[in-house]
Amino acid sequence: MPKLSIIVAVADDLAIGKDNGLLCHIPGDLKRFKELTTGHTVIMGRKTLESLPNGPLPNRRNIVITHHPETLPKGCVSAASLDDAIAKGAEDDEVFIIGGGQIYRQAIAKADMLYLTCIHSAFPDADTFFPEYNASDYDEVFCERHEPSEKCKYAFSFVNLKRK
Numbered sequence: 001m002p003k004l005s006i007i008v009a010v011a012d013d014l015a016i017g018k019d020n021g022l023l024c025h026i027p028g029d030l031k032r033f034k035e036l037t038t039g040h041t042v043i044m045g046r047k048t049l050e051s052l053p054n055g056p057l058p059n060r061r062n063i064v065i066t067h068h069p070e071t072l073p074k075g076c077v078s079a080a081s082l083d084d085a086i087a088k089g090a091e092d093d094e095v096f097i098i099g100g101g102q103i104y105r106q107a108i109a110k111a112d113m114l115y116l117t118c119i120h121s122a123f124p125d126a127d128t129f130f131p132e133y134n135a136s137d138y139d140e141v142f143c144e145r146h147e148p149s150e151k152c153k154y155a156f157s158f159v160n161l162k163r164k
């Protein structure tokens with residue numbers, strides 16, 4: 001089985017999205033997302049696919065979980081459930097669950113690794129959230145804090161958690 005990893009940008013209150021978009025633009029987060037996921041399989045819910053500005057992500061195998069596979073654009077592999085998606089990604093050495101809220105909720109108990117971008121802000125208008133998880137189930141194997149800068153007004157931390 002491949003390593004199953006979740007990657008998410010999550011605010012301190014677990015908010016992850018609003019109006020089927022991200023909460024904010026953090027260039028460093030997008031760069032890290034691209035570096036980690038390129039060349040791998042990414043698994044997402046249909047709404048997250050719809051939130052991507054240019055459709056399926058290039059240079060990655062895009063597996064989309066949906067009840068309506070006939071609606072997916074070219075460049076996507078459909079899956080009828082999370083388990084079906086994981087089975088379809090089984091040839092990869094690392095598979096990334098890239099959201100959104102519904103899919104993270106189904107995947108959190110199965111994930112070996114969490115790649116978090118923790119945004120140290122509150123987003124009171126958010127409508128989509130990451131599930132509660134127990135930090136003591138994981139070892140923190142990486143943590144790097146970034147203070148607000150000209151490029152990004154938010155303080156954030158890259159935190160990698162590996163299941164014990």
Ligand SMILES: NC(=O)c1ccc[n+]([C@@H]2O[C@H](COP(=O)([O-])OP(=O)(O)OC[C@H]3O[C@@H](n4cnc5c(N)ncnc54)[C@H](OP(=O)(O)O)[C@@H]3O)[C@@H](O)[C@H]2O)c1
Pocket residue numbers: 007008009010015016017018019020021022023044045046047048049051065066067068079080081082098099100101102103104128
């Ligand atoms: N901060 C981050 O890192 C991050 C990352 C990704 C997404 N997001 C945000 O999250 C939000 C979207 O999340 P969401 O929770 O609304 O939607 P989602 O999880 O992206 O997708 C939900 C859809 O997935 C399909 N689905 C879910 N479970 C299924 C199952 N067991 N079997 C078959 N199909 C299933 C259904 O599609 P059908 O209706 O087609 O059947 C469902 O409507 C957006 O705001 C997005 O920007 C944030």
